[in-house]
Amino acid sequence: MRELIGTCQHCGKNVYCENGFFDGDQKDGALLCNYCAEEQEKSLN
Numbered sequence: 001m002r003e004l005i006g007t008c009q010h011c012g013k014n015v016y017c018e019n020g021f022f023d024g025d026q027k028d029g030a031l032l033c034n035y036c037a038e039e040q041e042k043s044l045n
Contacts (some may be wrong), residue, residue, distance in 0.1 A: 001018070001019060002016050002017070002018050002019075003017045003018075004016055005017050005022070005024065005031065006031045007031070008024065008031060008032050008033040008036050009030045009031055009032065009035040010030075010033075010040075011033060011035070011036055013033045013035075013036075015031055015032075015033050024037065025037035026045060027040065032037055
């Protein structure tokens, strides 16, 4: 099952919950796709 959660606040890509797994991340109240969340982590290091 695939359910739309919202859109990434950085790139605008749709973020889904797939079979009970959240396909993204929520940082400081912002919904991010996995790619943008990983890029944000890299930039912090």
